[in-house]
Amino acid sequence: IKRITTHTIRTMKDNGEKIAVLTGYDYSMAKVLDDAGIDIILVGDSAANVMAGYETTVPITLEEMMIHASAVVRAAQRALVIVDLPFGTYQGDSSDALKAAVRVMKETGAHGLKVEGGIEIQETVKRIVNAGIPVMGHLGLTPQSIYKFGTYTVRAKDEAEANKLRTDVKCLEDAGCFAVVLEKIPSTLAAEVTASLHIPTIGIGAGVECDGQVLVVHDMLGLNKGFKPKFLRQYLNLYEEINEAVGRYIRDVKASDFPNENEHY
Ligand code: KIV
Ligand code: NA
Numbered sequence: 724i725k726r727i728t729t730h731t732i733r734t735m736k737d738n739g740e741k742i743a744v745l746t747g748y749d750y751s752m753a754k755v756l757d758d759a760g761i762d763i764i765l766v767g768d769s770a771a772n773v774m775a776g777y778e779t780t781v782p783i784t785l786e787e788m789m790i791h792a793s794a795v796v797r798a799a800q801r802a803l804v805i806v807d808l809p810f811g812t813y814q815g816d817s818s819d820a821l822k823a824a825v826r827v828m829k830e831t832g833a834h835g836l837k838v839e840g841g842i843e844i845q846e847t848v849k850r851i852v853n854a855g856i857p858v859m860g861h862l863g864l865t866p867q868s869i870y871k872f873g874t875y876t877v878r879a880k881d882e883a884e885a886n887k888l889r890t891d892v893k894c895l896e897d898a899g900c901f902a903v904v905l906e907k908i909p910s911t912l913a914a915e916v917t918a919s920l921h922i923p924t925i926g927i928g929a930g931v932e933c934d935g936q937v938l939v940v941h942d943m944l945g946l947n948k949g950f951k952p953k954f955l956r957q958y959l960n961l962y963e964e965i966n967e968a969v970g971r972y973i974r975d976v977k978a979s980d981f982p983n984e985n986e987h988y
Pocket of ligand 2: 767768769780807
């Protein structure tokens with residue numbers, strides 16, 4: 724199996740080949756995603772929400788992210804594995820940020836990192852990239868800043884915020900990012916930004932003109948009951964399927980139907 728690299732990802736944009744990204748946090752699921760042929764597995768800090776049950780991504784720690792990342796790395800034979808640096812590990816001193824970045828790379832075997840923000844973290848991104856670590860940017864709705872935004876609604880709808888995003892995305896490209904996530908921004912802006920960049924854009928709620936798409940795997944499989952934002956296409960209803968299966972198991976146990984004569988020693 725030929726490993727997808729950040730170079731492959733950049734070439735895909737040049738060739739007009741769309742990039743398919745899903746999040747992954749554990750060995751078993753990552754194995755399925757990798758076998759299915761996903762290009763990038765993003766060990767997102769959305770692990771805070773879907774794996775740990777936190778309301779926001781703010782509380783998850785570097786150590787927790789590294790546990791998820793190591794498990795995904797052990798599963799992925801083909802996919803590029805990118806890991807979110809969690810809130811608080813890169814917004815301050817850029818040498819602290821580099822230390823956190825190096826730890827994730829050395830201790831998990833991941834292939835690159837993702838950080839949220841633009842011009843504010845440009846020097847930090849440069850420093851990490853200069854150390855030889857591939858970095859993916861993330862603009863638009865950046866959940867680590869939820870307490871600044873106050874809501875998870877669409878970003879960059881007004882011209883001032885759209886202009887800031889145009890500046891930020893250039894900063895990230897200039898700093899050496901190999902790709903950038905655009906989350907919940909108008910599709911016209913995402914299309915414009917995508918056309919203006921040499922590096923690929925990966926959209927989530929940002930329209931079809933992005934060079935690739937990302938979804939949280941629990942959301943697209945329907946495991947996150949009741950979470951149905953407009954941008955989400957739900958491919959399965961795993962919550963219902965698992966709920967039904969567990970219900971049958973419980974009934975079988977209670978009725979002494981399980982195990983049967985073929986299911987014991
Ligand atoms: O943490 C995450 O899942 C993400 C993607 C949705 C881009 O950052
Ligand atoms: Na994230």
